[in-house]
Amino acid sequence: MSFAVNGRPGVGVQTRARILDVAKDLGWRPSASARALTEARTRTIGLVLSRAHEELEVDSFFVRFLSGVERMLAPAEYALLLQLLPAGGAANVLEAYERLAAAGRVDGFLITDPELEDPRFALLAEIGLPVVVAGRPGAGSPFPWLETEHDLGAILAVEHLVGLGHERIAFLGGSPRYEHVQRRLVRWREALSAAGLGGGPVVFAEGDLSAAVPPVLEGRPSAVVCTSDTLAMALVAVARARKIAIPSELSITGFDDSAMAVLSSPALTSVRVDYGEFGAAATAALLAELSGAKPGAYKPSAPVLEVRASTSAAVHR
Amino acid sequence: MSFAVNGRPGVGVQTRARILDVAKDLGWRPSASARALTEARTRTIGLVLSRAHEELEVDSFFVRFLSGVERMLAPAEYALLLQLLPAGGAANVLEAYERLAAAGRVDGFLITDPELEDPRFALLAEIGLPVVVAGRPGAGSPFPWLETEHDLGAILAVEHLVGLGHERIAFLGGSPRYEHVQRRLVRWREALSAAGLGGGPVVFAEGDLSAAVPPVLEGRPSAVVCTSDTLAMALVAVARARKIAIPSELSITGFDDSAMAVLSSPALTSVRVDYGEFGAAATAALLAELSGAKPGAYKPSAPVLEVRASTSAAVHR
């Protein structure tokens, strides 16, 4: 019977058809629980997210990545077990992975936001379930990983600004602990050198943005590359308070091209990265891992700079 | 054995202790699959969301609700099966519920965004799994439901504006198909009457906001109550393009107090509704349903108006 349903060989063609017919007539559907028990796999993957909810809320990455994950999961008849945890509780996070794995609720994990010295790696290595890391893990990760080319977006932003005649281009990043912030910084620097420009002011802002953002204006840049739309909006607010006109006196680029970028006034020039595709690719890699197949290569599509009203030609003073 | 683990009577106190000890020593953890099979329940609840991802992205409801759900689920040892579907495919949505239920992957569903004439109700009633509706369902829902008092937020907004001396207060709502938009409209009207004011212009904006929002300015209101921060920001952009100063010439209130509200410049006065609490309550109700217990009453906390820079005293001309 299960041979017929699962399309295995050794069953006559018409016998199979007959069985499937009867099954359909009876409205029979295999029980996921029973299958999980015998097959020793649940067709479920786990995603444990531990971020402050305010952060998730403004983060276009989260929803877009998730939607990519789901897009990939659905046709494979896999389901997603999502666990959302308050930020900061590293112990809770580890326990969450541990519990899901010990109870055999998931077949594998998708990991996002890898950190340097991430304690999850050791735990998950011990657990032994397949894992795919979405993002570039620090040393000591035994798991396959993939990453977008988001950092190239920083180059796009700089080139765009250079093309507009800007010469003092600052960098406003989120927490320097984030690997992606560091990478964008590197690219920003590269692009400036390539244009024959020296590096402008570099500022990292976290926590209370109204206090952390203003320093970036110290060096009197004519343009600022921000690593998120959130930062860009905070900078717009600061500039406005100081009667600095945007974009005529100060050009600003955001990052992620979140919904806010369009809504903001002026609308933000921002880097769009296809995180949906990223989520789908990470999921595909995990599914491949689970089925023992070779994962197809992930060829991230290039980031795109959406040019809007927050950038314009530099006014040389 | 399972008697000991599940704390049932008929087991000696020390026998139980011994068993639990040994279990711990062996690192034994019950298999969720096996339990699911015998207990005929998975300790998993399903949440199927079908919204455009751009919409989810700006929607603070989504993440906050979800975090409330998780907060409730974790201590109960329940897990969340999340299915995110592209908007519009009503058939896909129904199929998703059907599949999760038929495979017995979930014990019950949480429904959000109920619509009038929602086809999910008929399907889920037939399926027979416990369901709790988060939001006020149209007629024909046989399921328990709960709702926040978000609509009182519209009253807060109007009262705030009236207190500032505004007399021509417009209403800018999202799609009129949304029940919550309609309710806020009713409250807006109530509050205006209570203040002895006639209703100002009412405009619903969906789709391309840059085209749909401007009409609200036709009636030359001195203040506009918006049903989302997204709309409020779109209105800010429109006003700015027309050189209408905010808040001196036009006061604007948002709704949801999303992360954008603070980031926007000017920062938006906005209604904060505790959607986390809402998600937790809905989940508690579903868990109660699942365990056959009486659900505790949900006493929604009152919405709060966060007053920021987008509203100020009316200038009478």
Added chain:
DNA sequence: TCCCTTTCCTAAAGCGCTTCAGCAACCGCC
């Protein structure tokens, strides 16, 4: 002392599926 009750624990069945062993039927070969 014996029997009956209560208390505790052990053994076995069964949840709904997958899988493996085994058997019947059939083919073509010498």
Added chain:
DNA sequence: GGCGGTTGCTGAAGCGCTTTAGGAAAGGGA
């Protein structure tokens, strides 16, 4: 026609738990 080899199907075991039935031990009353 008899034989190994193949193909197609059936039956039973077992996944790891829960639950029920039933048995052993201990306690209490006559």
